[in-house]
Amino acid sequence: MVEENGSIRTLSVDIGGSGVKAMLLDIKGNPLTERARLDTPQPAKPEIVINVINSLADIQGEFDRVSVGFPGVVRGGVTETAVNLDPDWIGFDLATSLSKRLNKPVRVINDADMQGYGAISAKGVELTITLGTGFGSALFVDGKLVPNLEMGHHRFRKGETYEQQLGRATLDIIGDKKWNGRLSKAIASLENLFNYDYLYIGGGEAARVKIELPGNVKIIPNISGLLGGIALWRN
Numbered sequence: 001m002v003e004e005n006g007s008i009r010t011l012s013v014d015i016g017g018s019g020v021k022a023m024l025l026d027i028k029g030n031p032l033t034e035r036a037r038l039d040t041p042q043p044a045k046p047e048i049v050i051n052v053i054n055s056l057a058d059i060q061g062e063f064d065r066v067s068v069g070f071p072g073v074v075r076g077g078v079t080e081t082a083v084n085l086d087p088d089w090i091g092f093d094l095a096t097s098l099s100k101r102l103n104k105p106v107r108v109i110n111d112a113d114m115q116g117y118g119a120i121s122a123k124g125v126e127l128t129i130t131l132g133t134g135f136g137s138a139l140f141v142d143g144k145l146v147p148n149l150e151m152g153h154h155r156f157r158k159g160e161t162y163e164q165q166l167g168r169a170t171l172d173i174i175g176d177k178k179w180n181g182r183l184s185k186a187i188a189s190l191e192n193l194f195n196y197d198y199l200y201i202g203g204g205e206a207a208r209v210k211i212e213l214p215g216n217v218k219i220i221p222n223i224s225g226l227l228g229g230i231a232l233w234r235n
């Protein structure tokens with residue numbers, strides 16, 4: 001079994017709306033390489049993104065298996081939505097295509113789900129949200145994932161979704177102050193809905209969070225998105 005082999009290396013990949021990131025992890029999920037990043041190609045069509053992952057894999061060195069966090073709903077390795085990439089991803093078998101390309105086993109989950117795995121304590125109800133191009137969300141109960149929670153496209157306020165109110169495109173328009181105000185309201189709304197024990201906030205724009213956070217809310221480093229990749233190979 002692979003889990004018994006201490007030298008197994010996992011290539012962890014995070015596909016985002018603006019960048020594709022990768023690093024190698026050891027069997028325990030510790031980083032073995034520096035995180036590498038390439039811009040997400042435009043248009044972000046499956047074959048072109050796979051080329052980018054292949055380039056990142058080349059510079060990372062030897063690995064035995066691949067974990068991918070994808071910014072949309074993923075079921076059985078197939079991507080079902082991709083609002084911030086390209087419609088060609090709908091119904092695309094990413095796990096099989098990438099596995100053929102890299103010649104290694106590949107597992108794929110939602111990017112926020114993967115980021116959550118990199119952050120949680122596996123106790124109680126834990127919610128992760130990611131602030132980047134899109135608004136990601138992941139829910140865990142005692143470490144068990146409720147997959148593909150799509151809070152980002154759920155109605156939040158003023159007839160808009162969490163993603164429309166808090167996504168990067170909006171942040172660029174409304175600026176940090178207003179965005180932080182909205183984030184406070186979003187946290188209050190999510191707390192009322194989920195009554196979580198912990199909320200983790202990650203993603204590329206988490207660094208722009210300036211509000212004082214409640215004790216059970218924590219900013220997590222962006223690298224959690226890659227560190228969570230090891231969880232895909234746990235039994």
Ligand code: BGC
Pocket residue numbers: 070071072073081083084110111112113130132133134135136137150152153163
């Ligand atoms: C997608 C989610 C994803 C999030 C962050 C949203 O637009 O629907 O699946 O987790 O963006 O990338």
